[in-house]
Amino acid sequence: MSQTAILNVDNIHKKYNEDKPNEVYVLKGIDFIIPPGQMTAIMGPSGCGKTTLLNLIGGLDPTSGGDILIEGNSIIAMNDSELTNFRRDNVGYIFQLFNLFEDQTSVENVSLPLLLPLVPTNEAITKAEMLLAEVGLGDRFNDLPGSLSGGEQQKVAIARTLVTSPRIILADEPTGDLDIATSDDIMALFRRMQEENQGMAVIIVTHSSRIAHQCDRIIRIENGKVFSDEVVN
Ligand SMILES: Nc1ncnc2c1ncn2[C@@H]1O[C@H](COP(=O)(O)OP(=O)(O)O)[C@@H](O)[C@H]1O
Ligand SMILES: [Mg+2]
Numbered sequence: 001m002s003q004t005a006i007l008n009v010d011n012i013h014k015k016y017n018e019d020k021p022n023e024v025y026v027l028k029g030i031d032f033i034i035p036p037g038q039m040t041a042i043m044g045p046s047g048c049g050k051t052t053l054l055n056l057i058g059g060l061d062p063t064s065g066g067d068i069l070i071e072g073n074s075i076i077a078m079n080d081s082e083l084t085n086f087r088r089d090n091v092g093y094i095f096q097l098f099n100l101f102e103d104q105t106s107v108e109n110v111s112l113p114l115l116l117p118l119v120p121t122n123e124a125i126t127k128a129e130m131l132l133a134e135v136g137l138g139d140r141f142n143d144l145p146g147s148l149s150g151g152e153q154q155k156v157a158i159a160r161t162l163v164t165s166p167r168i169i170l171a172d173e174p175t176g177d178l179d180i181a182t183s184d185d186i187m188a189l190f191r192r193m194q195e196e197n198q199g200m201a202v203i204i205v206t207h208s209s210r211i212a213h214q215c216d217r218i219i220r221i222e223n224g225k226v227f228s229d230e231v232v233n
Contacts, residue, residue, distance in 0.1 A: 005033045005034060006071060006168055006200075007033070007057065007168055009030055009053075010031060010066050011031055012027055012031075012066035012067075013025075013027055013028060013063065013065035014026045014056060014063055026048075026049040027049050027053060028225055029066070031226065037194065037198070037199050039201075039215045040202070040217045040218075041217070042205045042206075042219050043207070043221070044220055050172070057168075059083045063076060070090055070167065090168060091170060092161035092166035092168070094154075094157055094169065094174045095174070098145070098154050098156065099157065100156055105142045105143060106128075106148070106159075107142065108128075109160055113164050114127060131159040134159070136189075137155055137159070150177055151178050151179075151182035151185060154178065155189065158174075167199070167201065168203070169200065169201070171203065171204045174186060174204060174206075175211055176207070212232070213233075215233070
C-alpha cells in the first residue's frame with residue numbers, strides 16, 4: 001500500500017448471542033478498504049447489519065472474527081482503556097436522532113467532548129463557537145436543543161463530532177428524520193468539513209439513494225456480505 005488506508009475492514013464476522021440457541025449470524029465476512037478523504041454510503045435492507053457494522057468499526061461492540069484497522073491500528077487488539085482513548089481521539093459518531101443533551105446550550109453540547117480530555121474551558125468554548133459558526137449556527141450559541149429545528153440539532157451534533165478532529169466519522173442514517181432540502185444541506189456540510197479536515201473519511205448509512213449518490217462510493221450489504229461496491233463520483 002502506497003498510503004495508509006483510513007479504515008481496513010478485514011473479513012469481519014458478527015454473531016449476537018454466539019453459541020446460544022438464539023444466535024443471530026449477522027455479518028458473514030465483510031471486506032473493504034476506505035482511503036483517506038472518501039465519503040462512503042452504506043446501504044442495504046433493514047436488519048442486514050448496517051448499524052452492527054458501524055458499531056464494530058467504532059469499537060462499541062466486539063466482533064466474532066476478522067480485523068478492523070484504523071490508520072493501520074488494529075482496534076481488535078486493543079484493551080478497553082486503549083480502545084476508549086483511541087475512539088475518543090479518532091472516531092466521531094452521528095446518529096439519526098441527534099442525541100444532544102436537552103438541558104445544555106449549543107455551545108455546551110459542542111464543547112463537551114473537549115472537556116473530557118481536560119482542555120481548558122475557555123479554549124473549549126472558543127473552539128465550539130468557531131465550529132458552530134462554521135456549520136451556520138453562529139447566532140444560536142446559547143439556544144437549547146428544544147428551540148432548534150431537527151436540521152439545526154443535527155448541525156450541532158455534527159459540530160460536536162468535529163470538535164475533536166476525528167479521522168473517521170460514522171453516521172447512522174443522519175438525515176433519516178430530515179426533509180430533502182435539509183438533508184442536502186447536511187450532506188454539503190459533511191463535504192465542506194471533509195475538505196477542511198484533510199483525509200477525514202466519512203461513512204454514512206442511508207436508505208436514500210439521493211443521499212448515497214452524493215457520496216463517492218456506495219457499498220451495499222445483503223445476507224451478511226458485501227453485495228456490491230461501486231464508485232459513483
Ligand atoms: N444486541 C443485539 N442482540 C441480538 N440481535 C441483535 C442485536 N442488535 C441487532 N441485532 C440483530 O442483528 C440484525 C442486524 O441489525 P442492525 O445492525 O440493527 O441492522 P440495520 O441497521 O441494517 O437495520 C437484526 O436481525 C437485529 O435484530
Ligand atoms: Mg440501523
